[in-house]
Amino acid sequence: MTDTTKIESVGSTKTSKTSFWKRALKPWLLKNLLPVSLVLGVLLGIAWPTPGVALGTKHNDVSPFQYLCVIVIFLISGVKLSTEAITKALSAHTGIAWGLSSILFVTVVIGSKLTQQIDFPDVPGFGTGLAIFFSMPTTISSGIILTQQANGNYALAVLLTVVSNCVAVFTIPIMMDWLFDFDGVSLDVAELVLKLVYIVLLPLIVGKSLRGVSFVPPLVKKYKWPLKVVSIYALVMLPWMKTSSAMDEGKFDAVTAASFFAMLGWAVLMHLIFLVMNGTASLVLERLRLMERPETKAVVIQASQKTLPVAIAVISVLPESVGDEGVMSIACIIAHLSQIVLDSYLITQWIDGEGTPSDAQAVEKEDQVTSTDASTTGGLCFHPAVGVTYAVEEPELIEETHEDSADHHRVSFAEPVQGGMYTIVQPDGRTMSSSSARVQASIAEDRTAPSHGQEGFIGDGTSQTRDRPHAGKRTTAKIAIV
Numbered sequence: 001m002t003d004t005t006k007i008e009s010v011g012s013t014k015t016s017k018t019s020f021w022k023r024a025l026k027p028w029l030l031k032n033l034l035p036v037s038l039v040l041g042v043l044l045g046i047a048w049p050t051p052g053v054a055l056g057t058k059h060n061d062v063s064p065f066q067y068l069c070v071i072v073i074f075l076i077s078g079v080k081l082s083t084e085a086i087t088k089a090l091s092a093h094t095g096i097a098w099g100l101s102s103i104l105f106v107t108v109v110i111g112s113k114l115t116q117q118i119d120f121p122d123v124p125g126f127g128t129g130l131a132i133f134f135s136m137p138t139t140i141s142s143g144i145i146l147t148q149q150a151n152g153n154y155a156l157a158v159l160l161t162v163v164s165n166c167v168a169v170f171t172i173p174i175m176m177d178w179l180f181d182f183d184g185v186s187l188d189v190a191e192l193v194l195k196l197v198y199i200v201l202l203p204l205i206v207g208k209s210l211r212g213v214s215f216v217p218p219l220v221k222k223y224k225w226p227l228k229v230v231s232i233y234a235l236v237m238l239p240w241m242k243t244s245s246a247m248d249e250g251k252f253d254a255v256t257a258a259s260f261f262a263m264l265g266w267a268v269l270m271h272l273i274f275l276v277m278n279g280t281a282s283l284v285l286e287r288l289r290l291m292e293r294p295e296t297k298a299v300v301i302q303a304s305q306k307t308l309p310v311a312i313a314v315i316s317v318l319p320e321s322v323g324d325e326g327v328m329s330i331a332c333i334i335a336h337l338s339q340i341v342l343d344s345y346l347i348t349q350w351i352d353g354e355g356t357p358s359d360a361q362a363v364e365k366e367d368q369v370t371s372t373d374a375s376t377t378g379g380l381c382f383h384p385a386v387g388v389t390y391a392v393e394e395p396e397l398i399e400e401t402h403e404d405s406a407d408h409h410r411v412s413f414a415e416p417v418q419g420g421m422y423t424i425v426q427p428d429g430r431t432m433s434s435s436s437a438r439v440q441a442s443i444a445e446d447r448t449a450p451s452h453g454q455e456g457f458i459g460d461g462t463s464q465t466r467d468r469p470h471a472g473k474r475t476t477a478k479i480a481i482v
Helices: 018-029 033-047 050-055 064-080 093-116 124-133 144-149 154-179 187-208 216-222 224-246 257-287 293-306 306-315 325-354 359-366
Strands: 382-385 388-391 396-403 406-412 424-427 431-434 441-444 453-458 462-467 478-481
Touching: 018 033, 033 224, 033 325, 050 124, 050 224, 050 359, 064 187, 064 224, 064 306, 093 124, 093 154, 093 257, 093 293, 124 257, 124 306, 124 325, 144 154, 144 293, 144 325, 154 187, 154 293, 154 306, 187 306, 216 224, 224 306, 224 325, 257 293, 257 406, 293 325
Parallel strands: 388 478
Antiparallel strands: 382 388, 396 406, 406 441, 424 431, 424 478, 453 462
16 A cells, blocks of 8 residues: 555546536635625625515514524524633733734724724715724634634634623623714613623523533534534625615615725725734734734734624614614625635735745645555545545545634545445444435544544555644544445
């Protein structure tokens, strides 16, 4: 058995050919499901507003379906929230202090006050939406993922996310009452706090509490992707309904290309200001030996980003006289998308400038294998990038995401060889059999654990151990024909 293994069907010399859809487009769509869906939701609301208007109808100034979507988002966030890593970050006192101060106070003051000085004469709702967006806490998931990719302090990123989003439920109304001038519209701070507690904090706490039930964490892990999809589309439906209502009421009639790009340009500029400010402060603290480089990365990323779900939730509970919800929501969506795109590019440059690959790049480089024909009986093939053995004709990696503390892989399998049954033996010993055309197995690797080799079974039962940096716990999975 050579150290290099061909990712193709054993016992067949036919080269696996996958279409552009399977190889490129489909993985890209799965990876970018949220931004793609947000854009499509807004376009649908503009092109055909009737369904969105019907679902978003308010009763006594409350839209039940909008509130339900917000509750679902944060209930799922709570169920998926793993706080075990937080204890590892408690020693990063300086990073915690500056990170929370910047997220909850410094960027809020700078972002909201500067934005309110900018005139958006054609569409004033753009300015209001951006000012609200810059008053939000840090992103719930994307910042953590980007911190991992930049080799930053993952535990600190989780801590800043959890603490800032919980505390912000109480600080946002106070800060908005202090910083915002809504042309004579006064905010009822107590009422706003109460609404945010009901639709944001309480579902988050309930979801987190459910993780204490023994059978919930395994179910969350098993249905991680469906939960993510439900959460994404619950979020997408909010701006879709708000955009539909705004379109139906003619709120977009004054929107021009100039006003749109002015809003986009200001969103990008403000995010760059946040990055420079947080980067400068963090580097000074690092030079003073009060922070280390991984902490710097976590703080710069987390303290410079703002979360979209909380922004949409706040907009949904503000008085109607503040501005049109659809127009403000679009401004928040554009700002959110621009910061993710910009940070993804900057982190790539950051890593390249250091001359060290990220965890994801290191694993990808390690997992690049060359081809050798094989003829092992049983038609089994080992995919070192995933750590599973499987019987396939055309293997297809359809998703690879980096979330929480795990490197989560999902693999799709083609028709069983000779119509046989797949038996999947998971690392914990559980088995699953199926004869379906698309059998899926998911392996989660704890990348916070020490590096180990990774073992996979090849065809006739022989094994192969491959060293992978940052692979974490040993994960073995075997799929055999029965």
